[in-house]
Every structure is written in structure tokens, then in C-alpha cells.
Amino acid sequence: xxxxxxxxxxxxxxxxxxxxxxxxxxxxxxxxxxxxxxxxxxxxxxxxxxxxxxxxxxxxxxxxxxxxxxxxxxxxxxxxxxxxxxxxxxxxxxxxxxxxxxxxxxxxxxxxxxxxxxxxxxxxxxxxxxxxx
Numbered sequence: 001x002x003x004x005x006x007x008x009x010x011x012x013x014x015x016x017x018x019x020x021x022x023x024x025x026x027x028x029x030x031x032x033x034x035x036x037x038x039x040x041x042x043x044x045x046x047x048x049x050x051x052x053x054x055x056x057x058x059x060x061x062x063x064x065x066x067x068x069x070x071x072x073x074x075x076x077x078x079x080x081x082x083x084x085x086x087x088x089x090x091x092x093x094x095x096x097x098x099x100x101x102x103x104x105x106x107x108x109x110x111x112x113x114x115x116x117x118x119x120x121x122x123x124x125x126x127x128x129x130x131x132x133x
Contacts, residue, residue, distance in 0.1 A: 009096040012131035016054040019093045020086045022130040030122040032060040055087040072111035097123040
């Protein structure tokens with residue numbers, strides 16, 4: 001798994017649909033629900049008549065951790081839910097999740113550090129297991 005300045009990412013040999021299904025399963029196993037799904041490819045086609053490769057954004061939330069974080073920082077809702085993306089680029093399937101520690105570090109509230117670390121660990125496992133790593 002690779003970490004960028006804001007994501008936890010990997011590529012997989014799985015096809016797009018299978019990878020998306022695996023991500024949903026692994027999110028559930030880590031206590032996350034998927035609150036929304038955005039089919040970016042379909043949206044861009046509909047709104048801009050732009051052809052593109054498959055790209056799916058899954059807005060995931062772990063209710064217990066979200067509650068804990070919102071108790072420490074009520075305005076944190078602007079950074080929720082945690083997004084996980086599955087997309088195809090040049091024939092390769094990619095899975096990426098937000099790095100919660102890096103994202104929540106911008107808030108400047110030390111009470112969020114344990115929650116952010118917990119979320120990061122869970123999302124890292126989701127990315128790794130969904131990819132078949």
C-alpha cells in the first residue's frame with residue numbers, strides 16, 4: 001500500500017466491479033456503512049457528455065467513531081464522511097481511502113488524534129484486504 005500526502009492507496013488485479021464489491025464488504029467488516037455512492041463516470045457523461053473510465057466514490061461512516069469525533073469537534077461534519085474511491089486508469093484498478101490522520105490534523109484538536117488513528121488503521125485494512133493484499 002502506498003500513502004500519499006492525503007490517501008492510502010493501492011492497485012489490484014481485480015476488475016472494477018469486483019473491487020468495488022470487495023471495498024463495500026471490507027468497509028462493513030470494519031464497522032463502516034456506505035452513506036452515499038457517486039458514480040463519477042456516469043455523472044460526467046450525463047452533465048458534460050464526457051467519456052471516462054469507471055470511477056466510484058463511496059462515502060463511508062463508522063457511526064461510533066463519527067460520534068466520538070463530533071463530540072470533540074462539532075464542526076468536523078464538514079470533513080465527513082470518509083471517502084473511499086475505486087477507479088480504473090489505463091486498464092488498472094485502483095483503490096484509495098482518505099488518510100484520516102492527515103485530514104484531521106488540519107483541525108488542530110489533539111482530542112481527535114486517537115480517533116483519527118483508529119479510522120486510518122481501519123481504512124488501511126479495507127484498502128489492503130479489498131485489493132487482495
